[in-house]
Amino acid sequence: MFLQFSVNNYRSIKDTVTFSMATASKDNNNFFSVRKYDLLNSAVIYGANASGKSNILKAMAFMGNLVLNKTKVIQSTDTLPHDPFRLNTSTKDASSSFEIVFFIDEIKYRYGFEIDNTTVYSEWLFSDEKGKESKLFYRDSESDHYVNPQKFKEGFIFFENSTSKIKISKNQLFIWKCDQNDGEISKSILQWFSRFNMIDGINHDGYVHYTMKKMEDSTFKNEIITLVKTADIGIEDIVLQEDEVPTEIFEKLPIPEDLKQEILKDGGLKSVKINTYHNVFDENDAFVGKEVFELNDEESLGTQKFFKISAPILNTLKEGKILLIDELDASLHPMLTKHLIKLFHDKSINTKNAQLIFATHDTNLLKPQLFRRDQIWLTEKDKYGSTNIYSLAEIKNVRKTEDFESQYIQGKYGAIPYLGKFEF
Numbered sequence: 173m174f175l176q177f178s179v180n181n182y183r184s185i186k187d188t189v190t191f192s193m194a195t196a197s198k199d200n201n202n203f204f205s206v207r208k209y210d211l212l213n214s215a216v217i218y219g220a221n222a223s224g225k226s227n228i229l230k231a232m233a234f235m236g237n238l239v240l241n242k243t244k245v246i247q248s249t250d251t252l253p254h255d256p257f258r259l260n261t262s263t264k265d266a267s268s269s270f271e272i273v274f275f276i277d278e279i280k281y282r283y284g285f286e287i288d289n290t291t292v293y294s295e296w297l298f299s300d301e302k303g304k305e306s307k308l309f310y311r312d313s314e315s316d317h318y319v320n321p322q323k324f325k326e327g328f329i330f331f332e333n334s335t336s337k338i339k340i341s342k343n344q345l346f347i348w349k350c351d352q353n354d355g356e357i358s359k360s361i362l363q364w365f366s367r368f369n370m371i372d373g374i375n376h377d378g379y380v381h382y383t384m385k386k387m388e389d390s391t392f393k394n395e396i397i398t399l400v401k402t403a404d405i406g407i408e409d410i411v412l413q414e415d416e417v418p419t420e421i422f423e424k425l426p427i428p429e430d431l432k433q434e435i436l437k438d439g440g441l442k443s444v445k446i447n448t449y450h451n452v453f454d455e456n457d458a459f460v461g462k463e464v465f466e467l468n469d470e471e472s473l474g475t476q477k478f479f480k481i482s483a484p485i486l487n488t489l490k491e492g493k494i495l496l497i498d499e500l501d502a503s504l505h506p507m508l509t510k511h512l513i514k515l516f517h518d519k520s521i522n523t524k525n526a527q528l529i530f531a532t533h534d535t536n537l538l539k540p541q542l543f544r545r546d547q548i549w550l551t552e553k554d555k556y557g558s559t560n561i562y563s564l565a566e567i568k569n570v571r572k573t574e575d576f577e578s579q580y581i582q583g584k585y586g587a588i589p590y591l592g593k594f595e596f
Contacts (some may be wrong), residue, residue, distance in 0.1 A: 173206055174368070174494045174527055175280070176273040179231040181266055184224040186257040186558035188269075191215075191228060191549065193527060196565040199572050201545035202517050204525045206275050207542040208303075212547055214516045214528040217561070218580065220589035221344055224559025228551065229496045232529075233370035235270040238287075240365055248341045252290035259557040265295050268284065276360050283361065285346070291342045295372055297361075309356070311338050311346060326355030336360065370496035371484055383483035384412060385442065397483050405475050408462065409449040446479070474504050489515060492524025501534035509534060510542060512541035517542075538577035545570055550587035 180188040195203050195210040203210045219225040234253070237243065243253050257263040271284030280300040286293040297308040308324040311317040316336035319328045327350045330339045340349055350358035387393040387410070400407050446467040454460050465471055467479065481497070488495040503508045509532070515521050516528045537547065546565035553559055564570055567585060579585060 173211055173275040173492075173525060174272075174529075175209065175211060175275065177232055177235075178271045178284075179196060179228075179235075179269070181256045181263045181268040182231045182234065182270075183227040183255055184257065184553065184557065184559040185227055185231065186224075186260060186263055186556070189228070189559065189561045191232075191561060192563075193529075193545075194546075196546040196563060197544055197572065199546070202547060206525075207280070208339040209275075209280075211525070212527070212544070213522060213525070214513060214543075215529075215547045215549055215576075216513075216543060217529070217531040217549045217551060218533070218535075218538075219531075219587045220553075223551045223553050223587065224561070225551040226498050227559060228549075228561055229498050229529065229531055230369060231270065232272075232368070232496060235272060236365045236368045236370075239283075239345065239347065240362060241345075243564055245343060250343060251289045252287050252292070252343055254287065256288075267291075269294075274364060276364055281361065285345060292345060295346050295587055297324070297347070299357075302460065309338070309346060311340075313342070318383065324357065326350045326353060326358060326529060329353070342542070343509065348487070367491070367493040368496075369484065369488070369493060370498070371481060372498050380446070380480045382479055383448065386487065387412060392483070392486070395486055396479075397488060400479060403478055405472075405478065406450050407448045407475070408451055410467075410479070411447045411449065413445040413447050425484050448475075448479075474508065478508060485512060485515070488526045488528070489522055489538060490524065492526050494527045494529070497528070497530040499532065500530040501532045501537075506536040510537060535577045535581060538580055540573050540576060543576070545572055548576065549583055552587040 174193050176190060176192045176194065178188055178190040179185055193212045195212060202213050204213065205211070217225040217228060221315045231455065234255070238253065244250070245252055254268065256266060256268055265288075266423060267286050267288040269286040271282065272281045273280065275281070278301070281299040282300075282305070283296070291313065292311075293395065294310075294312045296310045298305045299308055300306070306323055307318060307320060309317075309327050311348040317331065317338045318336075319331040321328045324531065327346065328340070330346075330349060331337075332339055337344055340346055345359060347358050351362050383396070387396060393410075397410055398405075448465045448467055448471060449462045450465060451459055452461045452463045467476055483493060487493070500512070513528065516526060537543070544565075546563050548564040549561055550564070551559055551561045564576070565584060570579075570585075580588070
């Protein structure tokens, strides 16, 4: 469960900004409780084009990918990913820092690091079991390191008392080293980050393979079909159609001959199509059968997207994960977008306290019936090109029942484009 995220010097973010999923208003819906903390089920980020709302989500995803070492930094000569704020001479070549606060069961953790493309300058991990924070480890390139000998034994074996330093390469995260040594706490933290996922609402084709894989499970397939049916887009069934790739086409593929032979031993190469089934009626509106459509060629972009992101959304709900979506509303009718959001607000569906965080331009969603004030976040850039973020709950005199949409469009909350006059 996700509580808070802070970042500085990343893409359009120059100074430290903080995003929180903790409740900050007295509204009484769309949250769940962990210990004494009330956490939101969802949050939405608005802002003008290029204001940095996507970069807030990308910063979270960047941290997650680095913690999971998706870039495969293994040798001491490998470089770390680094994307600093480039519109200021003081930050262009400076390090970036990331910190996240989250829960694993009832334990609250605070983990973060400061890096550039060659060096981890600092890294820290704190835990809070009963209301008091304990330092598990801390490393800093300019001061002594610390590892808690009682509460973080998995890391203490790498600590040298004589030098007060952790034995680790400067381009490595300590959490990686502890996990590689089967550390219980570090492993649980990496598992938590593996449940912290981001999908792109515009370039959603990459998720079709995941959805197709999940459809191999008949129970999950039925849940996908049920969800698609609730969207009222006329689909009654979805079937994966496997066809063998003809030999003459397979032989022309530019792949090594030994790999071709391996594929042939495994039964040959197959192409998979996703077919949707629609009801067909006669002139008297009586049902007479079903018509097959090929998803990518004959269904609308909105229908394609709804299907392709359905599996990540259902999986997030079923397993209590955290899902980030950039441009959730792209190609979707506002009612369909609202339909997906409400799944996370429905306690009978979202039984595992899954959390959704997304960016959008769809002001139709700015309704007090759908969102609390602390669920609505706004990004805007200052005149120096730096992103700031704040929630509606931080703005004075915003009533919980007011028309958020009209007030936002009128500029009361900021975070809108200021358009200049164009003339030939």
